[in-house]
Amino acid sequence: MKKKGRIIFNSRFLQNLTILERSEFLQYCHRRKYKKNEYIYYKGDPGTGMYFIEEGKVELILEVESDQDQSPYSYTIEAPESFGALSIGYEIRRISNVKCLTDCTLLGFFKPDFETLKNRHPVIAVKFMETLAMVAMKQLEIVTNELKRQVGAKHALSLQFESLMNPNNNDELL
Template sequence: MANDSFEKDIETSKELPPKLDIPILKYFWQSNPLFTSNKNSIPRFLRRIKVLENFSDNELRLFSKALHLRQFADGEVIFKQTDIGVGFYFIYSGRVDIIVENDQTVDDTNDSKVNHVVSLDKMDYFGELALLQQQSIRNATAIARESCQLLGIFKPDLENLINTNPTIATKLLQAVSIITANRLFSVTNEVRRLKYKIKQLELESAKSNE
């Protein structure tokens, strides 16, 4: 795994990648559902993202001006566990693996044990806590697969939206809050399921020892 990550480079240099630049007429032409050749365009992509469904077409256009499109090579590290989070990402193409490195070592080489958590595909999103927390620390590592493309929005972009387009900023923060709540709900259900399974195993063990 690489020593540095895309977000670490941003945090160090304070320079963001280039923003999207889609002229207004081109944006609305590409977003038109009557033109099937535009099905892979960024405007059509944004319209299909469920957490952005409350955005109007013009709000999505304005929101897109705050986004950055970047290509990642297969195996490139987007951010590493314990990095300071700076961006929230939509997967425009390809795949991203989310992994967690345990603190415990597995052998005498002091290498951390790596656990694969989930693979995310096109139209998935990740990294949302970076927009909600100050000095947010990444709790997992994100690695690009299959030469993926990501649409990212960073803290400076959100701050600019708050000043210039507060309605769009509010809708974005609402979307991020929904994502966070849904993830928390999933984790809570998983913890409940595991507790039930442990309880069943304890009961089975007690019966076998009678």
């Protein structure tokens, strides 16, 4: 319970929930143990849920085939951070590999858990989705600003507009 408390009180992802709501939310999480060097998921896997790191360190590894520099980019995270959150609200495939750098204990929160949370505690589910939307919008803002810097504002913004207006993309957006 002490380890869960670290997540309850320190998780940036759960900040907009009250302490009681955080405790309730974590009741829907599943504890999973992984060994050092074990992969949690791979790039291209269907996104089925998110993970909170209770104990240990993981490495998110992004391999970009079209990049001239073929070496992967990696990012190390540890408790009480989380990863994979966008898979809860969106039908997306994983964009990275995630590997345990140490023995790890993770709390998994999966799509069926979210459905149960929605039915039993809709207020918590709405707050969770608000956070998810905020994270997605912040990521969009960062990527858009970098794209503006790389290819120009007109082209970057036209890509966003076209993705909304193109009838072939609308099915994916709905």
